[in-house]
Amino acid sequence: MTNNTNGPGEIFAQISGKLNELLDNKTQIAEDVKHNVQSLMASGLSKLDVVTREEFEVQKQILERTRQKLDDLEKLFEKLDK
Template identity: 35%
Template sequence: MINPAKIEEIAKQLTENMPQGMKNLAENFEAKTKQVLQNKLSQMDFVSREEFDIQSQVLIRTREKLVQLEERVSQLEAKLKPE
């Protein structure tokens, strides 16, 4: 999932770069920006890199097993064929 600390960092940088007179407005802007970003990002269908890597490994193992099973089925079919 998206790292909330990264969203916090982006919002903080936006606030720090605003003129001093707009700090109160900036605080409100920061809170609303974080809320909107978190809401929109949570609606998206993202997976973490860790989840992606895990699923990639599962897929590789599944493909390997499928190849083994296909070979085994071919061997069994060959034994069952009358010659």
């Protein structure tokens, strides 16, 4: 039989300490994973041919104006053709 000099308070303190270590490590691991995922996403997105929302909206407005001008020219052409 072994002589256990640790009382219940010491055992709970040790368990609590181990749990805190695990949670701290888990938090660090979660932060590492988050950082790595963000890096991978940034790397992947940088390889894609994408534009910002602002650039998209500007190009959309330009296209709308161009379409309107084309419609106007088609109407003018029809009038001149008659």
